[in-house]
Amino acid sequence: xxxxxxxxxxxxxxxxxxxxxxxxxxxxxxxxxxxxxxxxxxxxxxxxxxxxxxxxxxxxxxxxxxxxxxxxxxxxxxxxxxxxxxxxxxxxxxxxxxxxxxxxxxxxxxxxxxxxxxxxxxxxxxxxxxxxxxxxxxxxxxxxxxxxxxxxxxxxxxxxxxxxxxxxxxxxxxxxxxxxxxxxxxxxxxxxxxxxxxxxxxxxxxxxxxxxxxxxxxxxxxxxxxxxxxxxxxxxxxxxxxxxxxxxxxxxxxxxxxxxxxxxxxxxxxxxxxxxxxxxxxxxxxxxxxxxxxxxxxxxxxxxxxxxxxxxxxxxxxxxxxxxxxxxxxxxxxxxxxxx
Amino acid sequence: xxxxxxxxxxxxxxxxxxxxxxxxxxxxxxxxxxxxxxxxxxxxxxxxxxxxxxxxxxxxxxxxxxxxxxxxxxxxxxxxxxxxxxxxxxxxxxxxxxxxxxxxxxxxxxxxxxxxxxxxxxxxxxxxxxxxxxxxxxxxxxxxxxxxxxxxxxxxxxxxxxxxxxxxxxxxxxxxxxxxxxxxxxxxxxxxxxxxxxxxxxxxxxxxxxxxxxxxxxxxxxxxxxxxxxxxxxxxxxxxxxxxxxxxxxxxx
Numbered sequence: 001x002x003x004x005x006x007x008x009x010x011x012x013x014x015x016x017x018x019x020x021x022x023x024x025x026x027x028x029x030x031x032x033x034x035x036x037x038x039x040x041x042x043x044x045x046x047x048x049x050x051x052x053x054x055x056x057x058x059x060x061x062x063x064x065x066x067x068x069x070x071x072x073x074x075x076x077x078x079x080x081x082x083x084x085x086x087x088x089x090x091x092x093x094x095x096x097x098x099x100x101x102x103x104x105x106x107x108x109x110x111x112x113x114x115x116x117x118x119x120x121x122x123x124x125x126x127x128x129x130x131x132x133x134x135x136x137x138x139x140x141x142x143x144x145x146x147x148x149x150x151x152x153x154x155x156x157x158x159x160x161x162x163x164x165x166x167x168x169x170x171x172x173x174x175x176x177x178x179x180x181x182x183x184x185x186x187x188x189x190x191x192x193x194x195x196x197x198x199x200x201x202x203x204x205x206x207x208x209x210x211x212x213x214x215x216x217x218x219x220x221x222x223x224x225x226x227x228x229x230x231x232x233x234x235x236x237x238x239x240x241x242x243x244x245x246x247x248x249x250x251x252x253x254x255x256x257x258x259x260x261x262x263x264x265x266x267x268x269x270x271x272x273x274x275x276x277x278x279x280x281x282x283x284x285x286x287x288x289x290x291x292x293x294x295x296x297x298x299x300x301x302x303x304x305x306x307x308x309x310x311x312x313x314x315x316x317x318x319x320x321x322x323x324x325x326x327x328x329x330x331x332x333x334x335x336x337x338x339x340x
Numbered sequence: 341x342x343x344x345x346x347x348x349x350x351x352x353x354x355x356x357x358x359x360x361x362x363x364x365x366x367x368x369x370x371x372x373x374x375x376x377x378x379x380x381x382x383x384x385x386x387x388x389x390x391x392x393x394x395x396x397x398x399x400x401x402x403x404x405x406x407x408x409x410x411x412x413x414x415x416x417x418x419x420x421x422x423x424x425x426x427x428x429x430x431x432x433x434x435x436x437x438x439x440x441x442x443x444x445x446x447x448x449x450x451x452x453x454x455x456x457x458x459x460x461x462x463x464x465x466x467x468x469x470x471x472x473x474x475x476x477x478x479x480x481x482x483x484x485x486x487x488x489x490x491x492x493x494x495x496x497x498x499x500x501x502x503x504x505x506x507x508x509x510x511x512x513x514x515x516x517x518x519x520x521x522x523x524x525x526x527x528x529x530x531x532x533x534x535x536x537x538x539x540x541x542x543x544x545x546x547x548x549x550x551x552x553x554x555x556x557x558x559x560x561x562x563x564x565x566x567x568x569x570x571x572x573x574x575x576x577x578x579x580x581x582x583x584x585x586x587x588x589x590x591x592x593x
Contacts (some may be wrong), residue, residue, distance in 0.1 A: 007450035008429050008457070008466055095424050220443030223434060226423035233391045234415035235489070236438045280467070282425040285443055 012285040020292040022277075028075065031303045032067045036311050039063065063304035070196035073204065073260060074302040074316075075295035077193070078267055080208045080257040082294020083215055083287055084250035085268025090222050090284060092153050096328075099268040101252040102247070106167035107138025108258040113171045113185050118125075118180035127188075128200075128259035135255035138163050139247075153243065177291055190315035191264035193302050204260040207305040211253035214245065215287060217330045222246060264298070264317050266324025271297050273327070342367035342493070342524055347396035350383055350548075353450075357383045358394070359548035365541075370515070370525040372539035372556075374532050379545040381528040385495045388526060389415050400493070405570070411493070412438055414486035418497040420478070421539035422471050428481055432456060435488030453488050458482070460484040460514050476507030483514045487521075494518055498525035500534065512538050532573075532585045535559050544568050560585065 033044045039059055047054035047063050055063055084099035092101070100106075111134020114128040136301040145154075145159040175185055221242055224232040257264070271294040276282050301319040308314055343365040350358040350362065358380045365371050368503075373381045385477040386392040390405040390413070398405045405411065414435070423431070435456075436449040457463040460480045470481055479499060486494050500508040516538065519525055529535045535542055535556070542559040551568045552559050559565060560583045566573060574588045 006454055007447055008433075008454045010445045010450070011430050011433055012445070093421060093424070220437075223430075223442070224437070226421065226426065227434070228417055228419075228421040230386060230389060230391060230415045231420065232416055234389060234413050234438070234495075235434060236409055237442075276425060280427065281422060281430065283430055283443075 011283055012281060013279075016279055016286075017289045017292070020289045020296070024075070024292045024299075027303075028071055031071045031074075031299045032063055034303060034307055035062070035067060036064055044298070050108045065198075069198045069201045070302065071299055072172050073196040074193050074298045075160040076201070076205055076208050077257040077261045077264065078271075078294040078298025079212065079291035079297070080111045080253035080294075081264065081267040081298070082271035083212060083291045084254045084257075085294075086272035086284065086287060086290045087215055087222065087246050087250040089266070089272060090282075091225055091243055091250075092157055093226065094157075095273070096269065097157075098265075099250065099257075100164075100263070100265075101157065102142045103138035103164035103167060104135040104251055104252065105140075105258065105263050106164040107205050108132070108135035108255060109189060110134045110138075110167040110171040110174075110265065112188050112259075112262075113174050113181070116184050116188070117174050117181040128203075131259035132255050134167070135258055136251065138167055139251045139255075155249075182317050187315060188262045190317035191262035192305075192313070192315055192317075193261050193318075194313065195261075200260055204256050207256040208253050211249045211256070212291060214249040215253070216291075218245060219287040222287075223282075226282070249334060262317070264320055266320045266328065267294055267298055270320070270324045270327050342401055343395070344399045346399075347545045348387065348398060349395045350380070350387060350392065351395075357548055358387070360396075361550050363543065363550055363553060365524070365526060367524050368519070368522050369541055370519055370527070370539040370542040372535040372544045373526065373528045373545055374530070374535050375545035379548070380548040382497050384545070385415075385497055385528060388493075388495055389413055392438040404457065412489065414489045414491035414494040416482045416486055416494065416499060418501065420482060422478070424471055426470050427467050428457075428462060428470055428473070428484075429453070431481055432462075432466075432484045432488050435485035437480045438489050438491075444450075451467055452490075453484075456484050456487045457576060459487065459517055461510075475502050476504075476510065479503060479507070479511045480514055483511065483518075487518060490521075491518075491523055493524045493526070496525070498528055498530065501530060507532065532560075533583070536583050536585070557583075 029041065029045055029048065032048065033039050033041045037064070043053070043055045044063060046052070047060060063330050077154060081099050085097070088097040088099055088101055089095055108131040111130035114277070115130040142156060142160040142163045145163060146156040169322050175182060221237050224237045225239060225242060229239040272290050275286055275290045275293050279286065302316050304319045305314045305316040343362055345363040348358055348361040349356065373384060382391065387394045387398060388405065390408050390411065393406060400411060432451070432453050436444055436453065440446060440449050451514055456468055460483060462477070462480055462484055470478065473481060496515065500511055503511060512534065515525060541554065541558055542552055542556050544565065546558065546568060552562060552564055560575060565575065573585050573590055576584045576586070578584060
């Protein structure tokens, strides 16, 4: 492994990051090319980069107004979920931790259900806001319930589970009371990117960008949180403060992703494990790479959702779970083998 | 004297864990805290690290230690959090973060870690997962990380408690590597014989108080030592002059 004589190899190879960036670019262009109307790959490329010889007329509208915002939203949501998942796994010392762990998903689900079941139909348009507030409130409640403001990650985890169950109970009750809302609630829970437009991209990209910039800037220090608090402190970080920053930023990213696209499962678990497993590195130096891999994963999954049963659409959550659930079992199996 | 402890008291809610301790700890020496469970040894290490609050004063080179991130202190816990999926190379490289900044991968750092892995006989295992290491190897990986940190002071909590005799000696020899580099060592240890073999200074603690402290040979041969252990130990001297302390069998009257 030594590249230089008398020194160990570098921990992270940034060529992997560059490789992921290329894959993301390629799948983005591919995803814009494919759909009910097939458009030439090179024409799409020229249109996207505003080069001469690009598409015009209807094709141009399809590319720039329908497919591109949807692909970009998919990439934003994928990067948000994958990065938050990786951060949660680090903070909670739990390889199976998921961005929805602290009640973000159930809280957002409750918020969305309130919007969908309200007798005042004007609230439909406010669904993203309700979902966002629901998710953030649930996580905040978990913090308060766990007490001592996050002195111990395990107590936060447990209170997250309790708050999540509570929110789900109310959500189920509301759903039963308003059976007309069952279908929209259900389809929202499976997640979809059909509502993508430039305006959704605009507001969600702001919050996701803020969250990701914070997480990338503390990425290297996050490795210290894999140790005990005393060890982390001795290496020069304030573990309690860093945990709060990391969880707050990851929650912002998750809540934004959920309000823009519903509950898309498994991205937050599959992608970090894929990157870490293939590179044999758990370091959070890989966080940018994980974000790009998550973006590419969701763009491809959405491409499948749009085209497999074309012109009908599959919920994207079905695709991610179809790939994610077997993968999850493989991870569990390997863990069991390791612990034996 | 590097560390001067004055009237140190630590309470957890109402329980007094460390009770009015005043002590001086010598620089570049190995000081060993010995005492039964619940004596407050681990708490003492944590306040020396600067992470836990306390009443009284602990001055390291004339500066109060609490929340002082300028000191370079390595900490080796009794039960470390073992990061899942992390390789030995990544683990030991973490030690460089204090001196060179987080995520630093300079050639100097990597060369330093290379040397440390050789010194601790972990070279060749750097791509193994820390979660797959045996108890003795894990303890060496911890000490390798501490060596990579190039600390001024290292605190070790029961570094040998879970190891067999062979690994105990190998780990203690690795700790001596630190002393050769001029590092001040403070460790806790159950085994007073081992403590007397390696440490230069011994501090006997019980119920949050310091009962005895001084050079290893003074403490071992002090008549108060038996009293500190409720007269339940016997001290023998081997032909080589090395002291051996064993628990005495309860006499039934």
